[in-house]
Amino acid sequence: MKEGFKLTMKQWLQKGRLLSVFAILALVLSGCGKPYLSALQPAGEVAKQQYDLIMFSLGIMTLVIVVVCVIFVLVIVRFRRTKENEHKIPKQVEGSHTLEIVWTIIPIVLLLILAVPTVAVTFSQGDVSAMDEKDEDGNPTALIVNVRAHLYWWEFEYPGLGIVTSQDLVIPTEERVYFNLTSADIKHSFWIPPLGGKLDTNPDNINKFFLSVDQDKASKAGQIFYGKCAELCGPSHAYMDFKVKALPKNEFDQWVSDMKNAKAPTPSTEVARKGEEIFNNSCLQCHAIDPSNEAPAATRVAPNLANFAEREKIAGILDHNEEELKRWIRESDTIKPGNKMPVFSKDQISDDDLNALAAYLMELKVQKK
């Protein structure tokens, strides 16, 4: 009797484990994670299509799991050895042609069903022909952003608009945005989960795809979506976040116009003026502050800081305030090990100068507000 009890416990354990697994599945599928980061809360057509594909395949696969588990549980309960049949030798069955056919054909059919949307969506999401369409003046009709991945930051260039910026990608909602993706150094991968899947940024070539954002989803997520680097690129791979600002068309056009018409910065205080001087001596060689920077891409070795003060984060991950800014300038090599920005110790920039520099940088705005 005791053996029978032990066995039942094990079956309970196995059954219970399966049950809890499905329970979590059901609970979590109701939309999990943060709306600005989760692929389970799609905020645009591309992500939505991919989410639907995921759910569709999950549905088919859950069917498979259920069938297997039902047979499995039946088998381990019904045919287990007990004291009564301890010495019984069961009938040795060679096989069954019928069953073999059944469990070959049915999976083939299920997979064919899955294959159709898979192939269709692959081609539709890979259709970037709109990037080649031009209007009467020969300008591309689609909004195109050139993404250039670096160790460990992101540059965004809008070739049709003559704008270069970094770290915060500003895009309009309710329209397809096309991307040319490449890397300045090694392989990274460009990923904004709520907007769609990722595409690698290779040093060897330019990859192209498109994404789009629904306005209502953008509002729900607070206008900001989180972007991630999704290819191991070194010690600071985890810190290569970027942000996506999804704005209604009119706000986006305003931003574009502000960026295009950006003037040279006018420091408002004595301290900030001193900071400008320090910046021009120590930082300007790498960091441009002109959004229309026309230098060739290969020479743009550091993030463009034109609208630095209006960004969500410092260096992609730090809270945007003066303390963190000063800490970044002092300790960039420990905050993001392996990154290419030199460290500025007290010998190179004194504490007073650092305060001035920070004051200047915190004033670098392009938009009036």
Added chain:
Amino acid sequence: MSSIAQKSGFGATVWDFMTTVDHKKIAILYLAAGGFFFLLGGIEAMIIRIQLFVPDSGFVSAGLFNEMLTMHGVTMIFLAAMPILIGFMNLVMPLQIGARDVAFPFLNSLGFWLFFFGGLLLNLSWFLGGAPDAGWTSYASLSLNSQTHGIDFYALGLQISGFGTLMGGINFLVTIINMRAPGMTYMRMPMFTWTTFVASALILFAFPPLTVGLFLLTFDRMFGANFFNVAAGGNTIIWEHFFWIFGHPEVYILILPAFGLFSEIFSTFSRKRLFGYSSMVFATVLIGFLGFMVWAHHMFTVGLGNIANAIFAVASFAIGVPTGIKIFNWLFTMWGGNIKFTTPMLYAAAFIPSFVMGGVTGIMVATAPADYQFHDTYFVVAHFHYVIVGGVVLAILAATHFYWPKAFGTMLNETLGKITFVLFVVGFHLTFFIQHFLGLMGMPRRIATYLPGQGLDTGNLISSIGAILMALGVIVLLINIVMTSVKNVKVGNDPWGDGRTLEWALPSPPPFYNFKQLPFVRGIDTYWIEKMEGREGITPAEPLGDIHMPNGSILPVFISFGFFVAAFGCIYRTEQPWGLAVLIIGLVIAFGSMLLRSLKDDHGFHIPKSELMSDKDKGVRA
């Protein structure tokens, strides 16, 4: 060297193991070394999970974390899973086909020592400036960029180990084709032998692309070549192609022997023959073949184009069919059977739902556009751990119990075994199930930490707790092994009672020559046939006579050591004055030993018939 006059003592035992060409002893070497590396890989995993226990953790630096994740992957796949499986294939396959050893016993030993020295080389990197840190996949642009010599140790360590594995593959293929006992047709071979056969064919054809990739990486890093240097016209995607042309068949090399082990366990403990044997053979071959057609499903986000992505997606779906066939055949092996839940059978039972879950997430990641979300996130980590842990590791744990008596003559404790089972399996699901969601919630792979406020905290916490349970399970297994070895209670030839295949007809462990007389095989599960007819042993296929056995040799150790030394010379060639000299000396030792082996005749020795008759008879009778 006869079976009777054996020296004892620690030194003699060490020398015995260093010079052995006996497949059973080589198996023990593989199991021991693989087991050791498994523990190392497990520690690396624990460090990863401790780091990811909380957000923004500083438990280890980001650079060290990258080394940990790289070494965890490399160690587990190349230095733990593969060697342990090769160990079981070495131990069991010759016995199952009625052979006295493998086709090339010397090469068998050489294969082990190459693996061992390759693994040693790789792990020495920890102490010599840093382990490799570009992931087990070591993608070209990142790995070229790596500042320490870690990647060099990776390239050369895996190269040396890889030669060993390749030799093992050829050895098993020739053994199975040429050395089956009379009556053992292909369609009477046990399933584990079939999976060994197909896995060995995969090894033969999958390792050369890795060899080439590693050569290209070595040449770029150490000799100034430009294969992956974009500025000089090179292309980093070439590495990815070679790595995955190897890498995908590699995972089938891992899983097919696991499938074979489970086939043996399901039928043994259900007291039924395997259901659908010919379908199982067909499915195994089909999986092996299709395994070469799908590699670019690891590259859906590289930008290969719509046509490539679509083709590889559909091809990857195809592998689900033979895999499903196998699952159903195992279920129906159990159906109508008389199932005893020994520890191996518990693992086999847990394997069914676990592996099926991993397999279906495999179909999900094969859905190319969906994979644009899944790729390089924790969803993929969850998928492959479900198939590797739920498939390969559970098989290894099961086989450790199942074949322990055949290797050592003792039995692992069942109660402790069941405790390990519960801790490990519950911990495994706890660790990895939640990772499916973490991935979709925006957590990329291989990140040294995650920031707070991104919704990833709870999932990671749960996952890390699960890892602790897995570690506890492994510790209980270690206690089990120690206790069993200390108690040293010997068992007979068929300790599980329901053995069906030839290895269970032999003593535990078998004499070094395996069979006194080669067996006559009467059908599938030939030992079961004999049992059902009331016979105690196997029908012999030949009269008692002298047995020809191979000599041991220390040369495999020297050959491997030579390459090991040469690798150091190669890595430090440009920095140290002794580099080139050491490289040359190492190559001289290696090739010199090979030459010695070729020039000196070795005809083996004979065990005279008289000695066989005077040995205490256990098992086969004249």
Added chain:
Amino acid sequence: MHVEEQFTPKTWPEAPEKATLEGKNKFLGFWFFLGGETVLFASFFATYLALKDKVPKQGDLVSTDLFELPLAFIMTMVLLTSSITSVYAMYHMKNYHFKKMQAWLLITVLLGLTFLGFEIYEFYHYTHGLGFGYTHSAFSSAFYTLVGFHGGHVVFGLGWITALMVRNSKRGLSLYNAPKFYIASLYWHFIDVVWVFIFTVVYLMGMV
């Protein structure tokens, strides 16, 4: 059949390389090894084709600047001939004519050395004459690695055949060393086949 048994041309088995279990195993194992080597060279060919003429800038040396048909043709003829001579050697081995086998093996080795001599001259001409070194470009790395690996295999093969000839010179043929000679000749044929592909893919295709 004991391996050290003495034979006559009449009693010598038809396929001496496969007359023992060891011989059968070596024969099969070596064909499998060649299968793996085929995949190895196929990978090098793929790399070469991907990186053919891929140079840092316009004007750098590409295939049309380098390869000359006469030299490549001579090398091909030398190597092909050496393959034929190894066939003669095997013919004599099967007929238990040890000395004749050794003679044709010697000719094979000499032809192989000739091939190597030409190849060394070729590489010297590219590196010192034209400045086309190993580290020059992705194309150069791919060329030298592919052709160089083949050359390395030729060196190994020559060493192997020579070692067999020297080691067995005093004791003649037996069922113990017949398989060894046989698989060495298989290896030599394999290298020859690879060279035919190199001649086609690298030299012929490189001149259009």
